[in-house]
Every structure is written in structure tokens, then in C-alpha cells.
Amino acid sequence: MADVTPIKTPAEQALANAYTGARDRLPGKGAVAALREDAFRAFEARGLPHRRVEEWKYTDLRTLMRDLYPLAAPPDAAAKARTKEAGNVLAGVGCRRLVFVAGVFVPELSDLAAEAGVSIGSMAEALAKGDALVAAHVGKTFATDDVAVALNTALMGDGAVIRIASGTQVARPIHLIFAAGSDRPSAIFMRSLIVVEKGARVTIVDDHDSGGSQENAALELVVGDEAEVDYVKLTRTNALHVASLMATVGARARFNSFAFTRDGKLVRNQNFIRFAGEHTESGIRGVSLLRGDDHVDTTLLIDHAKGHCVSREQFRTVLDDESHGVFQGKIVVEPHAQKTDAKMMTRSLLLTDRAEADNKPELEIFADDVVCGHGATAGALDPGLKFYLMSRGISEPEAEALLIQAFIGETVEEIAHEGIRTAVMNAAIEWLGRREW
Amino acid sequence: MSLLEIKNLHAEVEGKKILNGLTLTIEKGQVAAIMGPNGSGKSTLAYVLAGKPGYEVTEGEVLLDGENILDMGADERAAKGVFLAFQYPVEVPGVATMTFLRTALNAQRKTRSEGELSTPEFMKLVRETAGQLGIGQDMLRRAVNVGFSGGEKKRNEIMQMAILQPRLAVLDETDSGLDIDALKIVADGVNRLRSPERSMIVITHYQRLLNYIVPDVVHVLAKGRVVKSGGKELALALEAEGYAQYVGEAA
Ligand SMILES: Nc1ncnc2c1ncn2[C@@H]1O[C@H](COP(=O)(O)OP(=O)(O)OP(=O)(O)O)[C@@H](O)[C@H]1O
Ligand SMILES: [Mg+2]
Numbered sequence: 001m002a003d004v005t006p007i008k009t010p011a012e013q014a015l016a017n018a019y020t021g022a023r024d025r026l027p028g029k030g031a032v033a034a035l036r037e038d039a040f041r042a043f044e045a046r047g048l049p050h051r052r053v054e055e056w057k058y059t060d061l062r063t064l065m066r067d068l069y070p071l072a073a074p075p076d077a078a079a080k081a082r083t084k085e086a087g088n089v090l091a092g093v094g095c096r097r098l099v100f101v102a103g104v105f106v107p108e109l110s111d112l113a114a115e116a117g118v119s120i121g122s123m124a125e126a127l128a129k130g131d132a133l134v135a136a137h138v139g140k141t142f143a144t145d146d147v148a149v150a151l152n153t154a155l156m157g158d159g160a161v162i163r164i165a166s167g168t169q170v171a172r173p174i175h176l177i178f179a180a181g182s183d184r185p186s187a188i189f190m191r192s193l194i195v196v197e198k199g200a201r202v203t204i205v206d207d208h209d210s211g212g213s214q215e216n217a218a219l220e221l222v223v224g225d226e227a228e229v230d231y232v233k234l235t236r237t238n239a240l241h242v243a244s245l246m247a248t249v250g251a252r253a254r255f256n257s258f259a260f261t262r263d264g265k266l267v268r269n270q271n272f273i274r275f276a277g278e279h280t281e282s283g284i285r286g287v288s289l290l291r292g293d294d295h296v297d298t299t300l301l302i303d304h305a306k307g308h309c310v311s312r313e314q315f316r317t318v319l320d321d322e323s324h325g326v327f328q329g330k331i332v333v334e335p336h337a338q339k340t341d342a343k344m345m346t347r348s349l350l351l352t353d354r355a356e357a358d359n360k361p362e363l364e365i366f367a368d369d370v371v372c373g374h375g376a377t378a379g380a381l382d383p384g385l386k387f388y389l390m391s392r393g394i395s396e397p398e399a400e401a402l403l404i405q406a407f408i409g410e411t412v413e414e415i416a417h418e419g420i421r422t423a424v425m426n427a428a429i430e431w432l433g434r435r436e437w
Numbered sequence: 438m439s440l441l442e443i444k445n446l447h448a449e450v451e452g453k454k455i456l457n458g459l460t461l462t463i464e465k466g467q468v469a470a471i472m473g474p475n476g477s478g479k480s481t482l483a484y485v486l487a488g489k490p491g492y493e494v495t496e497g498e499v500l501l502d503g504e505n506i507l508d509m510g511a512d513e514r515a516a517k518g519v520f521l522a523f524q525y526p527v528e529v530p531g532v533a534t535m536t537f538l539r540t541a542l543n544a545q546r547k548t549r550s551e552g553e554l555s556t557p558e559f560m561k562l563v564r565e566t567a568g569q570l571g572i573g574q575d576m577l578r579r580a581v582n583v584g585f586s587g588g589e590k591k592r593n594e595i596m597q598m599a600i601l602q603p604r605l606a607v608l609d610e611t612d613s614g615l616d617i618d619a620l621k622i623v624a625d626g627v628n629r630l631r632s633p634e635r636s637m638i639v640i641t642h643y644q645r646l647l648n649y650i651v652p653d654v655v656h657v658l659a660k661g662r663v664v665k666s667g668g669k670e671l672a673l674a675l676e677a678e679g680y681a682q683y684v685g686e687a688a
Contacts (some may be wrong), residue, residue, distance in 0.1 A: 384527055385527055385529050389537070390488075390515070391511045391512075392537070392601065393512050393545035393548065395512050398544060403529075405531070405532075406529070407531065409531045
């Protein structure tokens, strides 16, 4: 085959220009700058992912991303004021709020009360001063050649750096609130690092409302041995949101994640998770609610590198109008990872016959003594159930809302924290209340 | 005035003609039994009255209090007082029984411009009604009909009827699947609801139920139309003779 140098799209050209233009201002010198350079070269070599890149088959970013918005300016007072409502989904839940506007940490809007064993900082500052924790983990949590991750590494600005010291039980959930702030479309590249040390316990909510911005967010998460981490991601966007979770989970740990997406114009939530120690239990779950021409892509790469771990992958998607849902779930069981128990199940509820749900489950099993499986269903609401409800006087919208709540309820129920669970269900009900009849 | 007038009703499902010129009048306060062989169209009539999608009326009319209900949705008919106790009540996983009852009752009250019931009022109503029908708290805590036995589902239908207080109740083989004690409990529940303002259509295959719920009139349905009407003694005659004479004669 001939060696073809593809012509850059306007967005690819703009990304290259953005990097070369911002290179000297981006936080971090030395090793960090070298990391950025490598990542940028990886992007240059491959361009934006497109439909012939297997992992991006259903989300052709090269076509979907027409252009790049200007890199976000640091938020001014007006931008900060615009984010007053941000994070309100969890109002009353009693979380520690950490607020980021236009990708920049805003201490004066954040709750930085001291708590033993909990350290919180800004990624931009940590990169600039060559912080040891960042040096030890950033870019090292999960080896991937994914281009969205490479772009994030090249252009990463700010984000959270959180360390939960060994044995610390953090009672209050930590609520990371990422708000766009800007009234002009802009591009934001955020990188966060959370290290939960041995035996520590914490609940993290990663809450993104990226408004009209193009957002590329990456989170590296290290779950130590015997640690217990509940991770909840909330996503909404009117433009583009690409998020990469890169996690490595130690032995005898418990790691549960839950991704809730509604009003996701164009969303890619990719999860790279490695079980690097034995006897860990994990639930990777999510609910997405789509309408209009929303496009929400959930892609999992679950790597069972060590044996005796249990993982449950469970996703529910509700698709209205002509929306498009994508689920790609790949479970890899490495050689010697015996006694792995992994089960993946994804279900789509199609509210119209114009909506589309693409499902691509994959199992790559290199060990022989394992229990692994996957299943997928897609279907409409049961007309018999709907008639039963309506025959009791319940209106059609209300009957459908009850049945949709029932459909997602089983998965939402798995959120351990009661306040967050209720808040997510309420957000789903609010979304349902906006259905048009 | 008659509560319900069905005139020359023709209906089909998936292109199959099932009701063939059915005419039937139910008076206010009347309990009418409908009997007839398997496949004669009894459940179809019940579904057409309740407004199940897919049941296409090609001719005729159904008047409730003189008002044509055929263009109304199932929810609207329910608010007008039509209630169907299903022959096969469905399980609704994930929808809690209490949420279901409350949503239904309040939706009907709202459509009729009555206020919503307060939580204590509602709880009291459900507790009392459930108690009378031998429905325990554990069943009320579950999702609608999920994991209920056949008999429990039937009792749940009657509980819903007692809570929703319809003006026209259609009971489709509510007796099937009930043991003798449950049959008495259910019949008592139905009899408690008999009133000069409320009419009932009781579909059954067995005379036994009619010993407990004594009908004012018995209609025989065959091949999608009423072929014979009479008093409660008609049910006894059918028990003795079967449907042979009706099945042969209908066109
Ligand atoms: N969805 C459907 N599609 C095609 N045929 C149907 C459908 N529903 C009912 N039928 C047919 O219509 C006829 C009447 O059915 P229906 O259920 O009304 O009878 P029934 O009198 O209630 O019988 P049973 O005593 O057994 O309950 C039957 O022949 C049945 O097979
Ligand atoms: Mg029947």
C-alpha cells in the first residue's frame, strides 16, 4: 500500500496550530514538555480518529469535529459569575465542591476546608512546579495510544490533583464541578489525577456541564490496594465532550463507577480500566438519556490483568427522536488472570424507530479458568405494560415516564451513595419531564 | 338512563374480525354476567371497552352516559369511570405498587378536576382496601404484580378497582385461578362495590362465581355477538347444556 500523508482537516490544522501557538505557555517544563511533545507527534502522525479506526468506528471525530474553537481564555469575573448554577444537580447532597471554570481551578468558589489525609491542588500548578505525585502518575496510569488522550496530554491545562492518604475514610463526597463559563465557544483541555492510597475510601463526582464548549477531559485514577472508590461521572454538553478515564485498580479493592449522561449533543466517554491486583470487585455502570440528534458513545476497555477479580459492566441507554447511542465494551482477560468473573450487559430502549443504537461487545480471553459473558438487548417500550398503566387513568406521557424510570432504575439503584443516587434519578425525571408530546 | 350502550359493534384485531354486530345495554347499577365459549370474543369486548390499541372498531358505537368513548384514549376512559380487571394482569417490573396506585388515582382525580389525595389519606385508603382483600404489606412494597401468584394478581386487580371506584367495571375471568377461599374474598370485595351508581360486566366461564356475585342479567356471547340474554337461571342452564346450540346457530 502506498504511503499516504492524509490532508489535514481544518480541525486537525487548528489543533496543530493551537499546540504550537500555546506550547510555551502551557504549564510544565522538562519532562512534562517532553511528554506533551511526544503526545503531539502521536496526534500529528495519526490525525483525528475516524470510522476506519476500530475503536472510533461509530464516532467519526474527523467528520463530526468540523473545526476547533479557540483555546479558552482564563475565566474572568463574568465567566465565574455565569457558573452560579453549576453543580446544582447535587444541591443539598453535602459534597465538598471544587469548581473549575473554563478548565481552570477557581479556589474562591471551592470548598478547601482542611481534612486529615485529603490533599487537593491544581493540576496546572502541579505541572508547573514539577510535583512528585504528578510526575509519578500522569501519563502512566494506563498505556494507550488513543488520539483523544494524546491530544489531552499535549494540550492539558488545569484540573484537579487529589491524594487521599492511606487509610483515610473521606465521609463527604468530593464534587468536581467543571463549568464552561465562557459565553463564546471555546476549547478546553483538562487533566486530573486522583490517587487513593491503600485502604482509603472516597466518593468522587466528576460533573461536567460543558455548555457550548469543546471539552477534552482526562482523568487518571489510581485505586490502591484495599481502597474503596465510588466514582460518578455526570455529563451534559451542547457541543462536544470527549472524556477519558484511565484507571488502575489494586488488589482487594472495590471500585464502582457510574456514568450518567443526558443532553449530550456529542459525547464520547471512554474508560480504560485495569485490574492490576487480585480479589478486586468492581461495577462499571451507566445510564444515558438521548434525544434530538444527541450522539453518546460509551467505550470500555476493561483489562483483567490479574486473576480472581469480579467485574460487572452494566449500561442502559434511552433513545428518543433520531438520537444515536453507541456502546463498545471490550473485556480483556490476560494470560494467568485465572478465576476472572466478568459479565457485561447493555440494554437500549428505543422510543422511536428513527433512533439508532449500536452495540459492540468484545471478549478477549487468554486464560482458561474464567467466567465471562456479555449480553445486549434493544427494544421499544412494551405496549402491553403501557396499556395496563393507561387503563388505570395514567396519561401516555406519565405511563412512558414510569416505564423509562423502571428501565434505568435497576442500574441507578447501584449507586451506593443515597443522596447522589436520588439526585441522579431526579435529574433523569427532570429530563423525562422535558419530553415533547 | 342506561350507563352503557353498545350498538352493532364490529371490531377486528390484526385484520381478524372478532366482534360481529354486538349489541348490549347495561343499566345503571346492573351486574351483567357474560358467558360464552373460548374464543367467542369476551376479552376482545373487554379490551375494546377499555381502549386497547390495536383493536380496531370498524362499525358501531359505544356510549357511556350517552357519550361516545371510542375516540378516547384508555386513560381518558379510565377517568370517565371505565375499569378493566384483566384476565391476565401483567407484571410491571421496576414500578412500585404504591407509586402506581397513587399515580393512577391522582391522574384520574386531576382529569375530573378533583384535588389530589394527601399522603395520609392515600395510605389509609390503600391499607384498608388491601386489608379487606387479604393483601399484605409485603405485596404492596413490591413492583406491580411482580412475583405475585395468579390468585394474588387477581386480588390486586380488585384492590385497584376498589381504590379507583369506577362506574363501569369489567371483570374478565377474575375467578379463574382463584382457590375457594380467595374466590369468596374477591366476591365480597366486588359485592361491597355494588351500588345503584355502579355497573359491572362479569365475564366468567363458571356458574360458581355467580353464586357469590349474583347477576341481574346473563348474556351469552358466541362468534362476536350476543346470542341469548336471560336471568341468572340462564347460567345454570348453560352449565347443564353447554354452548352447542349457540355455536351452531350463529352465522
Ligand atoms: N391479537 C390477536 N391477533 C389475532 N387474533 C386474536 C388476537 N386476540 C384475540 N384473537 C382471536 O380472537 C378470538 C377471540 O378472542 P378473545 O380473547 O376475545 O376470546 P374469549 O372469549 O375471551 O376467550 P376465552 O374464554 O378463552 O378467554 C380468538 O379466536 C382469538 O384467537
Ligand atoms: Mg378471554
